[in-house]
Structure formats: structure tokens, C-alpha cells
Amino acid sequence: MGNSHNKSNNYRNFKQSTTSERDRQSYNSQFSLSHFVGNLSGRSFQSVTSNQSVYSASRPWSRVSRRGWNEATLRNPLEASKTAWPVAHKESIFLPEFPITTDLLQQDFHIEETIAKGAFGQVYKVKKVSEDKEYALKVLSKAQIVNQNAIRQVKEEARIQTACGHHSFIAGAVSRWQTKKRLYIVSEYIPGGELLSLLDKYGKLPEELVKIFVAEIAIALDFLHNAGVIYRDLKPENILLDSDYHIQLVDFGLSKWLSIGSRTSTLCGTLKYMAPEVLSREPYGHAVDWWSLGVIVCRMLTNEYPTPAVVRRATEFDAENEPKENNPEESLIITKNNLEKQSPQCRPPGTLPESAAILTNASRGLLLRLLETDPRVRMRNLRQLQQSAFYMGFNFEHVKARKVPPKSIFKRHLLDELPETSGENVKEMFASFDQVKIV
Known part of the structure; x- marks a missing residue:
């Protein structure tokens, strides 16, 4: 009787240890380093374990369009918490003065005429379709800015105009953003000329x-x-x-x-x-x-x-x-x-x-x-x-x-x-x- 009781206890202990070991292995495999590294697609760690975004988490960031990403954040508020990492160098060097967004030039503005030309690009008279209001849109080439080592100059210009543009005798900056190849600065349109x-x-x-x-x-x-x-x-x-x-x-x-x-x-x-x-x-x-x-x-x-x-x-x-x-x-x-x-x-x-x-x-x-x-x-x-x-x-x-x-x-x-x-x-x-x- 005593031996059979000991055997029963040993079997129960063995079964419990086997089950816990199996669970531990499953738990470790779920968060293993190889699994985590294999899913580095520009998303946060939380997205890897999310059941609702398995496809987006495993999908390479290079295959995700920026427009699709922005639209996804509008449909699903949880998407906004995910990080887009890493940011391309040609975009990160102009942050945070020039946010990364979609190409608003095609979506919101209609170009009416060219009003000036500068060292890095041109200035256009544009009309914002949603407001039916005229603005001045400066479009700068990133390649020319980088080639002339003027990154700091352009970023400082943006900061100064943002800080001082509210004055009644200084033209104010409305917004600015960047795409892969260009910088965009929207300012008030001044109709009287130079x-x-x-x-x-x-x-x-x-x-x-x-x-x-x-x-x-x-x-x-x-x-x-x-x-x-x-x-x-x-x-x-x-x-x-x-x-x-x-x-x-x-x-x-x-x-x-x-x-x-x-x-x-x-x-x-x-x-x-x-x-x-x-x-x-x-x-x-x-x-x-x-x-x-x-x-x-x-x-x-x-x-x-x-x-x-x-x-x-x-x-x-x-x-x-x-x-x-x-x-x-x-x-x-x-x-x-x-x-x-x-x-x-x-x-x-x-x-x-x-x-x-x-x-x-x-x-x-x-x-x-x-x-x-x-x-x-x-x-x-x-x-x-x-x-x-x-x-x-x-x-x-x-x-x-x-x-x-x-x-x-x-x-x-x-x-x-x-x-x-x-x-x-x-x-x-x-x-x-x-x-x-x-x-």
C-alpha cells in the first residue's frame, strides 16, 4: 500500500513538472530573441504580440506605403501607438521642423502660378481647395540643400518664422512638411508684390x-x-x-x-x-x-x-x-x-x-x-x-x-x-x- 501510494505521488509530481516545463518552453519560444528579431518591421514590441495585427507586424516596412499607414491610423486608433522605425536618414535630418506626412501638395492645394525662384526651389501661388483661400507654397529640393550643406540653415529658417510669424509686419508660416525628396512651407500669400x-x-x-x-x-x-x-x-x-x-x-x-x-x-x-x-x-x-x-x-x-x-x-x-x-x-x-x-x-x-x-x-x-x-x-x-x-x-x-x-x-x-x-x-x-x- 505504501509503495503504491509513493508511486502515485511520484507520477503526479512527474506529470506536473513535465507540464510546467512544456509551458515554460512555449512561453520562452513565444518571446525568443530570434522570433523578436525576425519581426522587426518598423513596429513596436507590442504589435508583435497583438492578435489583431499579425500581418501588419510581420510585413516589411519597405512594403508599407506611408499613405496606407496614415489611413490605417485613422481607421484604427490603436495603430497610432505603433512606431515607424527606422526613419530614413534623408527624412530624419529634417526632423522635427519638417514633419513626415503624405504629399499634401496633390491633395489639398491647386497651383495657380510661379511667383518666385530661389536657390533651393520655387515659390508658388496656390489655392487650398477646402478653404478656397490663396497661400504661398515654397517647395525646396532636399538634394540641393544637402549638397550645399544648408540643412541647419533651412531648419533655423523654419524655427524663426514659426516663432516670429505672428507679428503684424512679418509674413506668417501656416504649415510645413516633408516628403522623400522635397520640403514644403506654406505661408500667407501677400497680394501687393515686392x-x-x-x-x-x-x-x-x-x-x-x-x-x-x-x-x-x-x-x-x-x-x-x-x-x-x-x-x-x-x-x-x-x-x-x-x-x-x-x-x-x-x-x-x-x-x-x-x-x-x-x-x-x-x-x-x-x-x-x-x-x-x-x-x-x-x-x-x-x-x-x-x-x-x-x-x-x-x-x-x-x-x-x-x-x-x-x-x-x-x-x-x-x-x-x-x-x-x-x-x-x-x-x-x-x-x-x-x-x-x-x-x-x-x-x-x-x-x-x-x-x-x-x-x-x-x-x-x-x-x-x-x-x-x-x-x-x-x-x-x-x-x-x-x-x-x-x-x-x-x-x-x-x-x-x-x-x-x-x-x-x-x-x-x-x-x-x-x-x-x-x-x-x-x-x-x-x-x-x-x-x-x-x-
Whole structure:
């Protein structure tokens, strides 16, 4: 009896140990390393053990379309918790500024016309079908950006415009995304065109209108500088006009985060508007933007430019050997240190054109302070501009609130200067005035 009882207990223990060993083996095989590695398809660990997504978990990520993936997340909220790993290098280098989504260009936007061309792509006027609203769509080539080592520049441009685009005198960015080959940036569409087009069409502008334009530009610059941004490419091509001809700053491709009082030394910008300290490779700060503003003010008041900070060598006036305008290394930099080495015909940078002699003393004083070669003496903030004689009695608060439409001022001065003509001719002229477009 005792032996049979012992045998029964031994058999029961053996059966239990066998069963537990079998369960342990089954459990281990389910989560074995080989099984886990074999199912690395861009999904999370949880998806491997999910009974509802066995096929999607084992399917290679290379065979899953991105559009199908996004649609699946809409139908099944649990799909959104799965991770798409690994992300291709050509996409990850532009994250997180440019999210990875489907090609919204084909789905949501209808291209109407090309309005500008840049170094990395083009800008289109588009209409968003769902809203029936016009936008500006910038399409950039990833290959060109990578080849020119401009990844950081493009990402910084996106961050700056996102942080500062809410200002009333800065064009706002609506959205941005990337596909495998391109970057897309959707911005507000500015219908009035470039300030350069207005200057080319009408030459000198009335002083009352110049006050409004300069005040709005200065308010935008002051906001950027206080936000820790240096613009570095202020020129009429980058100043757009809205339907009432309020200014809108665009294109932050050369902008950089730079706190007040800090310095940088990168050689960049447009030669005609570059401050002397930029070309002389000296550390410079936000004062370079105010020099560029001085060049623009001179152009608006006189229809001419002051003496630039860079001129060509006398030995290079031959047409065959003329240096390219976009290569500052082939040009002669003129600063206070080498003025005495030049011929008497060379004028110091910032010298006003002869046509500026007919300007009022207040206008000339403003230009001289903005075009001061020494950045420590140069007018370089909004408070100094407000205290200048040019803006004596001027209400900057009305400008900040956009209470004074520049377009109405321009039309009023234009009517005063018109010769006697028929009403039909006046209508035709104003129709062409309203059709200033981006060149």
C-alpha cells in the first residue's frame, strides 16, 4: 500500500513538472530573441504580440506605403501607438521642423502660378481647395540643400518664422512638411508684390509714405532683435506689400538666432545692402540690419543708392575680368582702415548720392545716422528712430495698430502730381497700380 501510494505521488509530481516545463518552453519560444528579431518591421514590441495585427507586424516596412499607414491610423486608433522605425536618414535630418506626412501638395492645394525662384526651389501661388483661400507654397529640393550643406540653415529658417510669424509686419508660416525628396512651407500669400516692384515703377516715393514704410520696417526689425534674431538680408525684394500696402517681411533664409549684445562673423547678405563690418570680417551684431534699412531709405527718397561698402578694383573694370557681383572675395573691401590706400575718386561707404542734396535736413540727418560706418555710433534701435527729427510729431502707435493705410497715402500724393487727364486714363492707371505682382 505504501509503495503504491509513493508511486502515485511520484507520477503526479512527474506529470506536473513535465507540464510546467512544456509551458515554460512555449512561453520562452513565444518571446525568443530570434522570433523578436525576425519581426522587426518598423513596429513596436507590442504589435508583435497583438492578435489583431499579425500581418501588419510581420510585413516589411519597405512594403508599407506611408499613405496606407496614415489611413490605417485613422481607421484604427490603436495603430497610432505603433512606431515607424527606422526613419530614413534623408527624412530624419529634417526632423522635427519638417514633419513626415503624405504629399499634401496633390491633395489639398491647386497651383495657380510661379511667383518666385530661389536657390533651393520655387515659390508658388496656390489655392487650398477646402478653404478656397490663396497661400504661398515654397517647395525646396532636399538634394540641393544637402549638397550645399544648408540643412541647419533651412531648419533655423523654419524655427524663426514659426516663432516670429505672428507679428503684424512679418509674413506668417501656416504649415510645413516633408516628403522623400522635397520640403514644403506654406505661408500667407501677400497680394501687393515686392517693394522693389513699386520702386522700379514709380522711382522716388513721397516723404509721407516713406515715413510709414520705414516705421513699419523698423518696428518689425525691433521685434526680431528683441526676440534674439538677426535678419541679415533686408532689401526691397524681401519686403512684400499686402492689400493695403502694409509691409510684410519674408525670407528668413539668412536669419540667425543672436541675443542682444552678442556677435557673429558669417559673411552673408546682398552686397548692395551689406554693412562695412560684415565685409571686413569683423564680429558684428544687430546694427547691420539698420545699415541695410538706411540703404533702402536712400533708394526710396532719391531713387539712387549710397556708396556701397564694397567696390571693384580699378584693374578689374575690363568686361572680361569683371568680378561676379555675388562673390565678395573678388571685390575690394573699403573700411576706415584702408580708405587712405584708395584713389581720391573712391568715396567712403555710405556716402549719399548727389541727388540727396535736395532733401530736407531731417531726411539727410536720418540717412547719415543710419549709414554711419561705425556700428557703435550708428542708429540701431527703434527708440533712436522715434527721437529723430525725421519723425518729430509722428504717432508710432497708430502705425503699430495699422491705422494708417500706406496705399491711400500713395494714391493721394499720386493724384496731386497727375497732369490734367480724362477720368478713364486715371482708372486705367490705378488699375495697373493695383496689379503690382512679385517678379
